[in-house]
Amino acid sequence: MSAVASPRAARRAARQQATAERLATLTLPAAPAWLKPAREAAMARVAELTLPDRRDEYWSYTNPEKLISAEVRPAEVFKITDEPPMYQGIDRLKIVFVDGVFSAADSDPLAGEGLEITRLADSADIHWAKDLYGTLEAAGQSPVPRPLAALNSALATDGVLIRATGKVKRPVSLIYRRAGRDSAVTLHHVVKLEKGAELTLLENGPVAARASMVIEAEVGEGAALHHVRTMGRDHERKAVTHVFARVAEKATLKSFSLSMNGRLMRNEVMVWLAGKDGTAHVAGAALGEGVFHHDDTVFVAHQAPGCESRQVFKKVLRDGAVGVFQGKILVEQPAQLTDGYQLSQSLLMDERCQFLAKPELEIYADDVKCSHGSTSGEISADHLFYLRARGVPEEEAKLLLVLAFLAEALDEIDDEDIANDMRLRLRRWLERHSH
Amino acid sequence: MLEINNLHVKLQDEDKAILKGLSLSVEAGSVHAIMGPNGSGKSTLSYVLAGRDGYEVTDGTATLDGESLLDMEPEERAAHGLFLAFQYPVEIPGVGNMTFLRTAVNAQRKARGEAELSSGEFLKVIRAKAKDLKIDAEMLKRPVNVGFSGGEKKRNEILQMAMLEPRMCILDETDSGLDVDAMKLVAEGVNALRSEGRAFLVITHYQRLLDHIKPDVVHIMANGRIVKTGGPELALEVEENGYADILAEVQA
Secondary structure, X not given: OOOOXXXXXXXXXXXXXXXXXXXXXXXXXXXXXXXXXXXXXXXXXXXXXXXXXXXXXXXOOOOOHHHXXXXXXXXXOOOXXXXXXXXXXXXXXXXXXXXXXXXXXXXXXXXXXXXXXXXXHHOOOOHHHHOOOOHXXXXXXXXOOOHHHHHHHHHOOEOEEEEEOOEOOOOEEEEEEOOOOOOEEXXXXXXXXOOOOXXXXXXXXXXXXXXXXXXXXXXXXXOEEEEEEEEOOOOOOEEEEEEEEEEOOOOEEEEEEXXXXXOEEEEEXXXXXXXXXXXXXXXXXXXXXXXXXXEEEXXXXXXXXXXXXXXXXXXXXXXXXXXXXXXXXXXXXXXXXXXXXXXXXXXXXXXXXXXXXXXXXXXXXXXXXXEEEEEEEOOXXXXXXXXXXXXXXXXXXXXXXXXXXXXXXXXXXXXXXXXXXXXXXXXXXXXXXXX | OEEEEEEEEEEOOOOOEEEEEEEEEEOOOOEEEEEOOXXXXXXXXXXXXXXXXXXXXXXXXXXXXXXXXXXXXXXXXXXXXXXXXXXXXXXXEEEEHHHHHHHHHXXXXXXXXXOOOOHHHHHHHHHHHHHHOOOOHHHHHOEEOOOOOHHHHHHHHHHHHHHHOOOEEEEEOOOOXXXXXHHHHHXXXXXXXXXXXXXXXXXXXXXXXXXXXXXXXXXXXXOOEEEEEEOOHHHHHHHHHOOHHHHHHHHO
């Protein structure tokens, strides 16, 4: 007797079938021998997890269809004419990708004190990366599946493997240039900080018409990783990014993202505070208008006692833009004395904008301090009047108040030069869009 | 300097008249006080003059040195020399007190076609003025009014007034929430600004502020109008007998 499949099972079978058909059209890129098994395992994960769709709870606010469709809609390369290059005057090691391909000619030599850097595509049998590539991503498939990250592990064509063994003074700066209209890019970086190491990792640039980027970061005991990503004024951009970070005892991860415009962005961050007294600050500022759809999905797992985590996300939405925040703090049973904080806020500049927020706390330890808050609103009429009554013109007053709204997120950037660069960019964006 | 003539104001969203034919004339160099019971329209008058949304002027005029205030945006009124010291100064997280004041000073200077102050010049001036009002450097660095006590907020208002050097200053219940020492400090700040080219309109419930800021003229306001005008002795009369006698006398 054959059992009648339940509707649920039938749906799952159909999804697996659709995913299998889609995956059959893809070929794994050529890879060094050490990478091949990791790619194949990642591909098997995607087949098992199936590609996401709108019915998945984790995708109920953001439609993943355009992030996974076989066809990538071409997008004009945004001409940056009035925007000064980022991080001017900040001494850094530049690593340039053009349409997702490492460009040795445009990059600095891949070397620095306390630093080992290898291009993913060129890498020989690198043991430290072998243990990491796809490993954190695979661990990050539970409790919530992230099939797009697994797909990235399978298909990434380039990226860098960065190992820091000491306190690295010069930030490593990944610069993503675009040349082609219809570029679709998959990049995967692996970062490992040995005990006591320090590293600042910067990312900026338009990347591609459609981009998938994954960073897997192992932050060793007492080490500190500062990550700052900026995605600027590329109106047609679609991107999905993942940061997976495991933070050891007394180690620190700080990750900040700034997004201005773009059409569809999904930024996922998954952090494990795996050793006691660790710190994780994940923050972001997003500004967008019109078709802008920006989704921050963050998961911080406290697994060890005495750790501190902060999530601070601010969005300024205009002219029908949509902002999404899904943030979770999970405090596992051993993680006593956890200090967790989560804040997500949107400033809606007109009535057509939407902010969709799902803040979550899940706590299994009994001696913890956790707080979260989520709000959306408009500029306070009382604040605006107070400034104007002192002679500040309306537009300037609004600018001050929007920057004030974003301040708490920007304060999460430790390096003042980098934070000021961000403030300048935000101010320019707001000035340009205030008329 | 400030001429208000037959001013009628109602709330924008309701048919509720608040000012009902208020007339007032404040000459340069003078201090006028407005006293009156709760609900007489004193705060509305200050908000309408400063240009706050939510009110509709249905009749009358208000001019500053002959120019109609009611046609101007709030920032234009400020640049023309009008200043309102708020009864409840708002806290603005994320906007530094210094940044705010420098932006305001320079915006006004720019609107008047004057050169903007450099940050060095600005710092020098504000440090001296802050010192007089016992406002320490830490308070200047903090976000506008955030975490300030009631007295600190009012002193911050007077500091703004001192920095912006307006010609027409309206003080809306500046004494509310102040202890005696704080009130003295605020009053000293105001008195230091008294000059021939500057006028004050001091709105208050109580006579005690007027012990420290001596008015030339005292008006009693009730039901949206000035009902009685006199010298400083009128304030003393209110202090002794309350408003009831005066209102009864006016209505009789």
